[in-house]
Amino acid sequence: MPHLFLFLFFSFSWATLANTHRHDSFLQCLSLHSGNATSFSKLIYTQNNSSYSSVLELSLRNARFSTPTTPKPLVIVTPSHVSHIQATINCSRNHDMQIRIRSGGHDYEGISYVSQVPFVIIDLINLRSIDVDAENKTAWIQAGATIGELYYRIAEKSAILAFPAGVCPTVGVGGHFSGGGYGMLMRKFGLAADQIIDAQLVDVDGRLLDRNSMGEDLFWAIRGGGGASFGVIVSWKVKLASVPSTVTVFTVNRTLEENGTMLVHKWQSVAQKIHEDLYIRLFLRAVNSSQQEGKITIQASFTSLFLGGIDQLIVLMQESFPELRIVKEDCIEMSWIQSILYFAEIPQSESLDILLNRTGTPVFFKGKSDYVKEPIPVTALEGLWKRIYEEEPGSVQLIFSPYGGIMDEIPESETPYPHRAGTLFNIHYIVIWAEEDASASQKYISYMRRLYRYMEPYVSKSPRTAYMNYRDLDIGSNNNGKYTSYRQASKWGLKYFNSNFNRLIHVKSMVDPQNFFRHEQSIPSLVRG
Numbered sequence: 001m002p003h004l005f006l007f008l009f010f011s012f013s014w015a016t017l018a019n020t021h022r023h024d025s026f027l028q029c030l031s032l033h034s035g036n037a038t039s040f041s042k043l044i045y046t047q048n049n050s051s052y053s054s055v056l057e058l059s060l061r062n063a064r065f066s067t068p069t070t071p072k073p074l075v076i077v078t079p080s081h082v083s084h085i086q087a088t089i090n091c092s093r094n095h096d097m098q099i100r101i102r103s104g105g106h107d108y109e110g111i112s113y114v115s116q117v118p119f120v121i122i123d124l125i126n127l128r129s130i131d132v133d134a135e136n137k138t139a140w141i142q143a144g145a146t147i148g149e150l151y152y153r154i155a156e157k158s159a160i161l162a163f164p165a166g167v168c169p170t171v172g173v174g175g176h177f178s179g180g181g182y183g184m185l186m187r188k189f190g191l192a193a194d195q196i197i198d199a200q201l202v203d204v205d206g207r208l209l210d211r212n213s214m215g216e217d218l219f220w221a222i223r224g225g226g227g228a229s230f231g232v233i234v235s236w237k238v239k240l241a242s243v244p245s246t247v248t249v250f251t252v253n254r255t256l257e258e259n260g261t262m263l264v265h266k267w268q269s270v271a272q273k274i275h276e277d278l279y280i281r282l283f284l285r286a287v288n289s290s291q292q293e294g295k296i297t298i299q300a301s302f303t304s305l306f307l308g309g310i311d312q313l314i315v316l317m318q319e320s321f322p323e324l325r326i327v328k329e330d331c332i333e334m335s336w337i338q339s340i341l342y343f344a345e346i347p348q349s350e351s352l353d354i355l356l357n358r359t360g361t362p363v364f365f366k367g368k369s370d371y372v373k374e375p376i377p378v379t380a381l382e383g384l385w386k387r388i389y390e391e392e393p394g395s396v397q398l399i400f401s402p403y404g405g406i407m408d409e410i411p412e413s414e415t416p417y418p419h420r421a422g423t424l425f426n427i428h429y430i431v432i433w434a435e436e437d438a439s440a441s442q443k444y445i446s447y448m449r450r451l452y453r454y455m456e457p458y459v460s461k462s463p464r465t466a467y468m469n470y471r472d473l474d475i476g477s478n479n480n481g482k483y484t485s486y487r488q489a490s491k492w493g494l495k496y497f498n499s500n501f502n503r504l505i506h507v508k509s510m511v512d513p514q515n516f517f518r519h520e521q522s523i524p525s526l527v528r529g
Helices: 002-033 037-040 052-058 082-094 146-155 173-178 217-220 262-269 311-318 338-345 352-356 376-386 438-458 486-497 500-511
Strands: 044-046 073-079 097-104 119-123 130-133 139-142 197-204 233-241 248-256 278-288 298-306 331-334 362-372 395-403 424-433
Touching: 002 037, 002 044, 002 073, 002 082, 037 217, 037 376, 044 052, 044 130, 052 073, 052 248, 082 119, 082 197, 082 233, 097 233, 139 146, 139 298, 139 438, 146 338, 146 352, 173 233, 248 262, 248 311, 262 278, 278 311, 278 376, 298 311, 298 338, 331 338, 338 352, 338 376, 338 500, 362 438, 376 395, 376 438, 424 438, 486 500
Parallel strands: 073 119, 097 119
Antiparallel strands: 044 073, 130 139, 139 233, 197 233, 248 298, 248 331, 278 298, 278 395, 362 424, 395 424
């Protein structure tokens, strides 16, 4: 036993010394490769820096990856210029440090700020300028900006321009756009990735590339295939969407006692086929019954955005979904930018400036996703309700997001994001908890896995597809080393990308053959050596 202790002690000490040497050499390299070492040094945070923890935690959204045992970066770099990114890539390659790239910090598995090997975070928080050209209906957006900041800047310039992206204002555009990015305007205009017309990226050799210099293969790959597999996205150029000056929203809640099961079943055959100007999203959760004290029931919340006025919406709902019994009193007319606050559950009394707020309170959660091709039978929905009841009301939520509209018209291979024609809706599963101990995390993650297993017969098959922006390491992951076989990577890759995965691997093997930009679910290079 004493010999074992000495072996472990010296092994630990050697690893610590090696990391210290790597850390010091890396910092020295950064100072040599930066144009202005003094100004750059203010953008670098080591574990000895008093601001290190606050910088790390500022864009940390999942509390599962904010524990004493969570691996921490040796260095955080917050570049304010492309040259800082180039220096960080060069020095990371020279000193065998992995890079994690963080835009808004919303990665579901913490991949943008956690690694099991020595690593550095490139945090893009200082690269978030947004230049809106209202006349030409375009915008250049740096990758560290949030979608809330983007919406705010668009509204500054125009009341009739918008952008089709997500509902959570603190999500970063770097990851959101490069994984697809859907929201309430998806059926009318498509995904965020579908709007990208140019980009700037720093590649493995430190070159700053735009669409012309990177070529169409790489430009295709970063619009839905995950930018962090191919380089560091610096900025996007997107086309903006025209919307009416007045839109209409509603949220109506129906419980099982109010015919909720039938309404959910009916929604499946309505929401994907309804007029593309109307988006009806469905939230499912357990709540305390208002009709029977001490009883739990399921609440279905139908949340909608219509690109037009109340009168048009009422006619459309009466024609398409009369069972929901929508009346004028359920509806509110507002501007598109006000609808952003509405769907983010921000009071309308708040100033639009709240969209510039990047901070948030991390929560413990586990998410998963599915795509549905055929309506889920009533009996299966009733079985689903029983499983939602297993946890406390409010801790489990399912979100059904309808497809159809323009999503049916865009070919599966147009971008790496393949979930287009034939998809009725996406399911987003999420479980949230407050307990901080590891046993609680295991309990809730196990629950989520059981719920996911239950749903298997009712969702897409061969493969059972998933949405990359709701990252889920349960469906597969790469090796820690530089090489992962196609067979291993395809376990998760085909679920996210279908047949587009093969083209993504081809692009990766061309632009980053040694697999420098890698993480647990990065596109692998098939070049060995």
